[in-house]
Amino acid sequence: MTPIGEHEVVVTPDFNVAKAFIEALGADHLSTAFQNSLWLEGCIKMLAQPRGITPLFCMVRNPEGRALLLLPLCLRKKRSRRIIEGVDLGVSDYIAPVMASCFVPTPSEWTQLWQRIVAALPRHDVLRLTKVPPSVGNRPNPLTWVSDCRVLELQAHGVAISTPWETCALRIFSKSRREKFRKSWRKLAEFGELHFRCVTDPTEMTGLFEQLVAQRLHRFASLQRNDPLRDPNRLNFYRSLVANGAHAGFVRLLLIEIDGRPVAMQFGVCHGNAFHLLIPTFFDGPWAHLGPGMLLSARTMQWAAENGFTYFDFTIGNESYKARLGAVAHDLHEIVVAGSWRGMPTLAAVGLKAWIKRRPLLLSIVRKCSRWSISPSRWHPRD
Numbered sequence: 001m002t003p004i005g006e007h008e009v010v011v012t013p014d015f016n017v018a019k020a021f022i023e024a025l026g027a028d029h030l031s032t033a034f035q036n037s038l039w040l041e042g043c044i045k046m047l048a049q050p051r052g053i054t055p056l057f058c059m060v061r062n063p064e065g066r067a068l069l070l071l072p073l074c075l076r077k078k079r080s081r082r083i084i085e086g087v088d089l090g091v092s093d094y095i096a097p098v099m100a101s102c103f104v105p106t107p108s109e110w111t112q113l114w115q116r117i118v119a120a121l122p123r124h125d126v127l128r129l130t131k132v133p134p135s136v137g138n139r140p141n142p143l144t145w146v147s148d149c150r151v152l153e154l155q156a157h158g159v160a161i162s163t164p165w166e167t168c169a170l171r172i173f174s175k176s177r178r179e180k181f182r183k184s185w186r187k188l189a190e191f192g193e194l195h196f197r198c199v200t201d202p203t204e205m206t207g208l209f210e211q212l213v214a215q216r217l218h219r220f221a222s223l224q225r226n227d228p229l230r231d232p233n234r235l236n237f238y239r240s241l242v243a244n245g246a247h248a249g250f251v252r253l254l255l256i257e258i259d260g261r262p263v264a265m266q267f268g269v270c271h272g273n274a275f276h277l278l279i280p281t282f283f284d285g286p287w288a289h290l291g292p293g294m295l296l297s298a299r300t301m302q303w304a305a306e307n308g309f310t311y312f313d314f315t316i317g318n319e320s321y322k323a324r325l326g327a328v329a330h331d332l333h334e335i336v337v338a339g340s341w342r343g344m345p346t347l348a349a350v351g352l353k354a355w356i357k358r359r360p361l362l363l364s365i366v367r368k369c370s371r372w373s374i375s376p377s378r379w380h381p382r383d
Contacts (some may be wrong), residue, residue, distance in 0.1 A: 007068070007113065008061045009120045015044050018057035024067040028101045030137035033271035034092040038245050040072055046237040047089040048074055056084065058117050068103040071117065073129075081125040081342050086132075090228065091237055093156070093276075093315040094133045094332075096141050110142040118337070125342035131156075131316060132333040137272060149333045157327035158274070158313040161305040168305055172326030173298070181298055184290040191287055192259035196299050199253040202246035208253055209242050212265045216281045229279075238267075238279070245269070254300045256292060264292035266300055274311040275304040297325055 012018065019037050022029065033039060044055050053076045060069040072087040086095030105113065118127065132143045133156060143149065162168045169178060188194055199205045213229055220227035229235050245251035252275075255265040264282040268275055277300070282293040301312045314322045316332070338344050 006063045007116070008063070009113075009116045010059045010061075011120050011122070012057050012059065013055050015041060015055060015057070018055075018059070018070060018072070021057070021059050021067055021070050022098055025070065025098060025100045026067075029098055030101065030139055031098040031271075032094040032096045032133065032136060033269045033274070033276050034094050035070075035072055035087075035096060035098045036250065036269075036271055038241065038248060038250050039092070039269070040087060042237050042240045042244070043087050043089050043091065046240050047091065047233055048087075050233050051076070051089075053089070055087070056121065058120065060113065060117070066100070066102075068100050070098040072098070073121070075122065075124065081346075082123060082339075083126045083128060084121055084124045084339075085127075086129045088131065090231070090234060093131060095129050095131050096133060096136045096143065099136060099139070104139070105142060107142075107145045110145050111147070114142075114146055124339040126346045127335070127337040127339055128346070129335040130332075132335065134331060134333070143335065144333050146335050148337050149335050152332045152334050153318075154316060154332055155318055155329040156313070156316050156332055157318075157322040157329050158311055158315075159301075159326045159328060161301055161310060161312050163305050165302045165305050169298075169302070172301070177324060180291075181295060184295055188256075188258070188263070188287055188290050188292065188295065191285075192261075195257050196296075196303070197255055197257065198303055199255065200246060200249075202243065205242055205246050205251070205253045206239075208255065208262070208265065209239070209267065211262060212253075212267060212279065212281055215265075215283055216279070219281065219284070241269075254296065254303065256296050256299065258287070263287055264296040266296055268300075270309070273309055274313050275300070275309045276313040276315055278315065294321065294325070301325070 019041070022031075022037055047053075048055055053074050056073040056075055058071040058073060059067070061067055073084055074087050074089070075082060075084050077083070086092065088095060121127070129143060130152065131154070132149065133141055134144055135141055159172060161172075173181070185194075199208060213235065216227055216229055229238070241251055242253075249270060251267070251269050253265060253267050256263045262283055263285065265280070266277055267279040268277045270276075277297070280293055280297065282288065282296070304312050312327075314325070314327050318329070336346065338346065
């Protein structure tokens with residue numbers, strides 16, 4: 001590898017430049033689904049721009065001009081502070097770089113490059129990257145090598161899948177869980193003609209997605225819970241993702257229906273060898289006690305395995321239902337660096353939270369007194 005000191009580090013707010021750079025990284029580049037060009041474009045147009053948030057795409061090239069790495073960031077202002085963070089904006093579950101397959105730095109080389117990346121960023125008070133996964137594709141995520149990186153309590157969950165599905169199901173689900181699925185499917189079929197479908201047509205997906213949204217809003221309102229889809233900017237982001245991602249094969253909507261009527265739906269994205277489940281819901285009816293959401297999750301896992309995916313990602317959140325579906329927890333990380341004295345309170349607050357979380361008794365007291373939530377609410381199917 002060419003010495004890091006000779007690499008070019010450039011930061012641009014222009015998404016079109018960043019998109020061309022991602023293409024220059026090569027078809028075999030490494031990224032998570034949440035740094036896919038379609039995802040980033042929706043984030044910038046539907047979430048960043050309406051809120052006055054400035055995108056910052058940090059690009060690294062070698063002296064010969066070969067594209068090596070792109071780190072998508074954004075700059076927002078909160079009161080008097082200037083905060084640089086990953087392109088999360090309330091929808092992205094993982095923050096990671098996009099890397100060329102030939103880019104394989106050592107931890108020491110990455111440390112040098114990270115210093116140059118930080119130096120190239122515009123003036124800021126806080127640099128905060130949260131929900132950093134341990135790997136990108138089949139490689140370690142170099143962001144986890146940053147000295148200021150720490151483990152979050154929030155975790156991601158997923159499970160390896162394979163074919164033949166019958167053998168995989170024996171590994172993933174307990175005997176009692178498999179029996180419960182069989183019994184529930186049989187009882188669900190008593191309500192009418194039962195079908196599982198994967199929707200790929202953009203027009204049909206658009207209509208069904210609106211049904212999904214309406215059901216979620218109704219359900220969350222009845223539970224007196226806030227649904228993230230009540231945010232019009234966030235809802236428009238997902239709508240744009242449906243409109244632009246269906247043709248590309250990036251987004252998929254899967255459902256169980258009885259006599260043509262949806263019983264449960266799941267919306268997710270396909271990236272590399274993984275299917276990422278993002279928005280599940282189920283519809284009210286006499287079948288609700290049969291756990292149609294869990295049934296659809298299991299059936300979607302089978303669909304994913306039979307369509308060549310080797311990993312089913314339930315993404316972030318520590319909900320218990322994921323373990324019942326065989327998911328394994330994976331640590332996520334966070335980087336917080338103060339860029340000025342204005343960022344010191346944020347750094348101190350993060351350090352205090354981390355210190356409290358390492359003391360279970362104190363953490364339980366804090367939770368009881370302040371109802372402090374350390375994990376974002378996450379959509380999940382009914383068991």
